[in-house]
Amino acid sequence: MTDTPARATGVSAAAPASQDAAPADHVVSPLVEITGLRKSFGAVHALQGVDLKLAPGEVTALLGDNGAGKSTLVRCLTGVHPPDAGEIRFRGEQIRFHSPDDARQLGIETVFQTLGLIEDLPVWQNLYLNHELTRGFGPFQLLDKKSMIAQSRAILSRLDVNVPNVRATVRRMSGGQRQCIAIARAANWGRTLVIMDEPTAALGVRETAAVEELIDRLREASVTVLLISHDMAQVLRVADTAYVLRRGQTAARRAVCATTGDELVGLITGAVLGDAHA
Amino acid sequence: MADTQAPGRLDPGLSFGAAARFAAPIGLGVVFLVFFIATPDFLTMSNISDLLVSASILLVLAMGQQLVVTVAGIDLSVGSNLPWSAAVLGYAYTSGWGLTVSIGLALLAGLAAGVVNGLLVARLNMTDFIVTLGTLSVVSGLTLLLTSGNTVPVNSDFLRGLAIDGIGPLRWFWVLAFVVAALVGFLLYRTRTGTYLLSTGGNIEAARGVGIHVDRIRLIAYASSGLACGVAAVLFVARTGGADPSLQTDLLLSSIAAVVLGGSSLFGGKASVLGTVTGALLLQSLINGFTLVGISQYYQPIAVGTVVLGAAFISRFQK
Ligand SMILES: Nc1ncnc2c1ncn2[C@@H]1O[C@H](COP(=O)(O)OP(=O)(O)OP(=O)(O)O)[C@@H](O)[C@H]1O
Ligand SMILES: [Mg+2]
Numbered sequence: 012m013t014d015t016p017a018r019a020t021g022v023s024a025a026a027p028a029s030q031d032a033a034p035a036d037h038v039v040s041p042l043v044e045i046t047g048l049r050k051s052f053g054a055v056h057a058l059q060g061v062d063l064k065l066a067p068g069e070v071t072a073l074l075g076d077n078g079a080g081k082s083t084l085v086r087c088l089t090g091v092h093p094p095d096a097g098e099i100r101f102r103g104e105q106i107r108f109h110s111p112d113d114a115r116q117l118g119i120e121t122v123f124q125t126l127g128l129i130e131d132l133p134v135w136q137n138l139y140l141n142h143e144l145t146r147g148f149g150p151f152q153l154l155d156k157k158s159m160i161a162q163s164r165a166i167l168s169r170l171d172v173n174v175p176n177v178r179a180t181v182r183r184m185s186g187g188q189r190q191c192i193a194i195a196r197a198a199n200w201g202r203t204l205v206i207m208d209e210p211t212a213a214l215g216v217r218e219t220a221a222v223e224e225l226i227d228r229l230r231e232a233s234v235t236v237l238l239i240s241h242d243m244a245q246v247l248r249v250a251d252t253a254y255v256l257r258r259g260q261t262a263a264r265r266a267v268c269a270t271t272g273d274e275l276v277g278l279i280t281g282a283v284l285g286d287a288h289a
Numbered sequence: 290m291a292d293t294q295a296p297g298r299l300d301p302g303l304s305f306g307a308a309a310r311f312a313a314p315i316g317l318g319v320v321f322l323v324f325f326i327a328t329p330d331f332l333t334m335s336n337i338s339d340l341l342v343s344a345s346i347l348l349v350l351a352m353g354q355q356l357v358v359t360v361a362g363i364d365l366s367v368g369s370n371l372p373w374s375a376a377v378l379g380y381a382y383t384s385g386w387g388l389t390v391s392i393g394l395a396l397l398a399g400l401a402a403g404v405v406n407g408l409l410v411a412r413l414n415m416t417d418f419i420v421t422l423g424t425l426s427v428v429s430g431l432t433l434l435l436t437s438g439n440t441v442p443v444n445s446d447f448l449r450g451l452a453i454d455g456i457g458p459l460r461w462f463w464v465l466a467f468v469v470a471a472l473v474g475f476l477l478y479r480t481r482t483g484t485y486l487l488s489t490g491g492n493i494e495a496a497r498g499v500g501i502h503v504d505r506i507r508l509i510a511y512a513s514s515g516l517a518c519g520v521a522a523v524l525f526v527a528r529t530g531g532a533d534p535s536l537q538t539d540l541l542l543s544s545i546a547a548v549v550l551g552g553s554s555l556f557g558g559k560a561s562v563l564g565t566v567t568g569a570l571l572l573q574s575l576i577n578g579f580t581l582v583g584i585s586q587y588y589q590p591i592a593v594g595t596v597v598l599g600a601a602f603i604s605r606f607q608k
Pocket of ligand 1: 052055057075076077078079080083084124
């Protein structure tokens with residue numbers, strides 16, 4: 012059986028599919044609902060009761076100082092870490108990820124802060140990692156290298172990224188090129204939710220604009236996006252809703268149209284008090 | 290710095306890198322040349338034929354080791370897993386269970402040891418070289434218990450034929466070794482599982498992050514190495530006509546050495562099946578040549594060890 016590269020294939024969804032077709036507003040039940048999430052690493056309490064809702068088809072920004080727990084939240088949401096307490100609901104149904112593969116099965120793809128690329132594999136193999144195209148059947152499935160290499164160029168061309176040779180290993184790529192490869196991969200395979208942990212941290216102006224354009228396109232395709240960023244202007248440009256995380260807790264939730272960069276900065280630093288339980 | 294278009298200038302580091310990549314073929318050429326000059330008996334049909342037969346056993350072991358090294362692990366248990374599988378074969382055969390069953394049990398015995406390694410390393414997250422060092426000892430004890438420390442003779446015409454005969458000019462051992470190497474190459478470069486093996490070894494966190502079941506992949510690698518020991522044991526019994534519980538610890542070092550010589554990274558994520566084949570041939574030629582020239586057996590471990598150290602030194606320049 013051959014995997015289709017486009018995100019046409021349906022997910023084995025738990026809830027009725029009509030839900031995510033509805034326009035995004037407060038009445039619509041959230042795609043993801045996190046309540047009271049806790050995670051500690053020994054004495055470090057990274058998450059101490061995080062509440063967060065991702066409205067379907069919206070771009071939600073997650074803000075917070077270094078060490079606030081943003082990446083830890085992402086890792087809990089993608090099945091890398093099992094949370095200590097709290098619950099995660101996906102389309103209303105409580106889920107417990109045993110591995111990142113469970114999240115992937117639900118159409119969740121992630122650009123980790125560490126990017127998650129395999130340096131010694133070529134670009135095309137990274138783009139198709141765990142989504143390989145194969146020929147043949149049963150135990151005799153062969154990698155369909157030709158198709159993957161050819162379509163890798165198409166996947167990358169959606170981003171304004173200059174990767175001259177998709178057969179070169181990722182080790183040969185610059186920091187920005189790597190980041191673009193990771194983003195292109197997540198955007199290509201994410202069917203319900205794409206999570207990006209500081210995706211434009213290493214990118215130039217042109218590339219950043221291309222990523223923001225890509226986020227808009229994901230929204231048009233009614234893919235939900237969770238964007239972690241330290242760039243306030245960027246959040247105001249692309250996000251619909253912003254959450255602020257402070258010392259492992261949800262400090263505030265703001266609709267982007269009803270807030271300012273200054274307020275968000277204040278919420279992050281604690282200068283502006285949040286709404287205790289947003 | 291994106292230097293994908295700019296052709297890199299040839300600095301000393303780079304040429305060392307090139308030399309490192311071809312260390313095994315260059316070494317093989319040198320060894321052949323030296324022994325060709327040293328003795329007229331080296332480059333003869335019958336000697337090369339025998340050399341390749343001996344190399345077949347090492348090659349099969351090295352292919353298993355290759356898979357483990359690819360996932361950034363190491364399998365030290367091959368040193369006793371081979372005699373263990375051979376002993377099981379001998380025990381079953383002398384107990385009158387028939388050759389087919391005995392060979393099946395030998396393969397299972399090797400596989401079992403590999404699966405235990407894999408479970409301990411992948412599921413319980415124990416350190417690979419401690420785990421396999423532990424099984425090295427446990428399995429060698431089991432072998433002694435099974436055989437009471439005695440060599441078990443295996444008198445089978447089929448096994449003798451396997452060691453001596455072949456199809457036309459091709460000896461069965463070569464064919465088998467070729468098939469094993471081809472299977473491993475096929476697995477690594479042509480299948481999803483191969484991609485997952487390389488990914489798991491290259492960056493285990495990233496592999497886990499994209500949903501690859503890294504535990505399962507590491508288990509597969511160790512189990513394959515165990516199975517390779519079983520196959521090598523069958524070849525070994527066929528060649529020597531019995532199972533000697535005290536022998537073959539030098540095959541452990543040689544199997545790792547073949548992989549390192551071949552240019553695979555011990556840090557995982559990089560595999561070279563062709564390199565490992567060349568590495569195994571190089572080591573076996575060295576041992577074969579030493580024996581022919583009449584240099585004391587005691588020098589063999591020194592020579593093999595020196596080659597391995599040399600390979601480790603050269604691999605520093607590989608990056
Ligand atoms: N695997 C881990 N083991 C131990 N402590 C951890 C681990 N991962 C995160 N932490 C700790 O948890 C806290 C939150 O870290 P996290 O990476 O989630 O922050 P962040 O909000 O993503 O920060 P940044 O903006 O710098 O990326 C930090 O104090 C960090 O030291
Ligand atoms: Mg982070």
